[in-house]
Amino acid sequence: MALLERAQQLAAQGHDVIHLEVGEPDFETPAPVLEAIAAATRDRGTGYTPAAGLPALRQAIADDYRERFAANVSPAQIVVTPGASGALQLALAALINPGDGVLLSDPGYPCNRQFVNLVGGKPQPLVLKADNHFTLTASELLGAWQPDTRLAMVASPDNPTGNMLSLDTLQAMAEGAVQQGGLLLVDEIYQGLCYRGPAQSVLSRTDQVLVINSFSKYFCMTGWRLGWLVAPEPLVPAIERLAQNLFLAPSTPAQYGALAALQEPSLTILEQRHQLFARRRQCLLNGLAHLKLPVVSKADGAFYVYVDVSDWTNDSFAFCADLLEKEKVAMTPGLDFGDGHDHHRYVRLAYTCAESRLVDALHRLGHYLESL
């Protein structure tokens, strides 16, 4: 946060800051989505929708699961939310009672811990190991299960590592969690942004799992704040009641936009962007290899790589701060993603800027390393 503010300050002062810290696509919402929103606000109004979302959108999401992910999901299992953030909150509020344990990976998405705290849950850190690329096996996850654990949260693709879990692993985790009397939550917000195989969903293997997702990342709709939750059907009425009380409803125009985002021509536009992300990723991986900076994660998905800078510093926060001041390149220090995993060795780079900017950033980074 402090670094983010400093990066913005430097940019505002006229410095040419290269932003490798930004966790959102640099692409705008696709034009067909914007057109659909304008048309819908004119023709269909902007009143509240049902708390769980427009029936047509719940159906379209269910159809998309069937068509693109071979997953059999009923519209009745889907609750549309204000971002994946809203979905995470609903899931935690519905499942966790004060004192219940929730397994959270470290490194991992930093807000998860706050959602757990909000409802009085107990975060149970699951520290991932660098020598295993910060990935997680089903037996590690289930081995960490405590008697009071009620939920385990994983993401695939993951933030900050870009790691993906195989469907076999996810299925074993989900089934194991249920056997323990709990549940697995899979954050699939970076679904579609994957570079070594087709996009996937744990829902193609089981429906005894909670899945959260969003129109923020693949669909390039961050500022519209729209996501969704898929839950086992018996849990839905309670989740829907919570959504009604906490949010009233998700954004109406965003929902009409999402209907267009799930169709052509938006899907073609998004797939082109996906290919651009793939090129940027390769550019960044090549450049980092050239600089002898090891990418510790597998980086198969999302738009992040997690890099070990411990040959150059024993404090990745100070490294980021210094690099920003001297070379005007912004990155995110490992500390932001948990304090249990030797965070002072790592930084996250996001390839959410044009390839030419990545090339410049690598050049500046090389220059900085030479100065050390």
Place this chain on the structure above:
Amino acid sequence: MALLERAQQLAAQGHDVIHLEVGEPDFETPAPVLEAIAAATRDRGTGYTPAAGLPALRQAIADDYRERFAANVSPAQIVVTPGASGALQLALAALINPGDGVLLSDPGYPCNRQFVNLVGGKPQPLVLKADNHFTLTASELLGAWQPDTRLAMVASPDNPTGNMLSLDTLQAMAEGAVQQGGLLLVDEIYQGLCYRGPAQSVLSRTDQVLVINSFSKYFCMTGWRLGWLVAPEPLVPAIERLAQNLFLAPSTPAQYGALAALQEPSLTILEQRHQLFARRRQCLLNGLAHLKLPVVSKADGAFYVYVDVSDWTNDSFAFCADLLEKEKVAMTPGLDFGDGHDHHRYVRLAYTCAESRLVDALHRLGHYLESL
């Protein structure tokens, strides 16, 4: 909820249902707001904004407090949120620890209790009295204060009663709450929709108070999901951190729309609508008087009247259900607003439909009463 669904079902079957149960304006988002949104999504993008909202919007809201409400509020006190719903949630999450008591009026806005429950707080009902028009005095509020009470929540104008509290009363409540080591939260979401005096804000009297507000009602932007919170400055950093973690940010397009909503020509359009609400209110009050149905609240604001139907029924829920089936007029039974206040005597009518529809509804209601 069950009645709402039944009303929608009947309408879908082709019945001409008159909706007096709807808690949102029937007016569309003003055209200049929609135009500003379309322009901003084109020119300024749709990425995440800062968690507390666009600086320009926080400034515009502060300016509006100064110009329209003679209240001196700093932009740094303002956090823009996903609806007043988001503001209520932030306020409760920031202030309430598990076990803390929160005074809630009964009848009152039903979601408040859920926000309290979410963070482990203890709802402390403050039962309002029909023989005092369901209004509340400062001494009643402070007399109900318990040793573990941390917050008292009131609304002005109120839902479901349309009651307004005077600035003197609100100031005494706010100061009394602080003297007790707690705080007052004033829900001003219906600000601007008032019919017996100018619009007002407690912030013109004190800044030792939490205020929540929204673009949903006066500004006719329900589906855009945008509200805000005003807090004493020392509380803001914690609230902002919570907003960052729970919501990431409020809707970007909605924020650009809100900037236009706070300016001409939107303000003139909204003031014309306010005048239409005033006419509808008078029409409804006259009609109810004619039917000898007493309006128990003062109904000075919002778009609600709270009506005593106990001459006709001892179960207002059954009354609503029967009226809907027989005359296709939908209303909200008192039960929705709390179970401590003789709710079975009351129904809420919303004048969120055209005057001609209100006339029809009164006619049908008269017909129904004759049949009893």
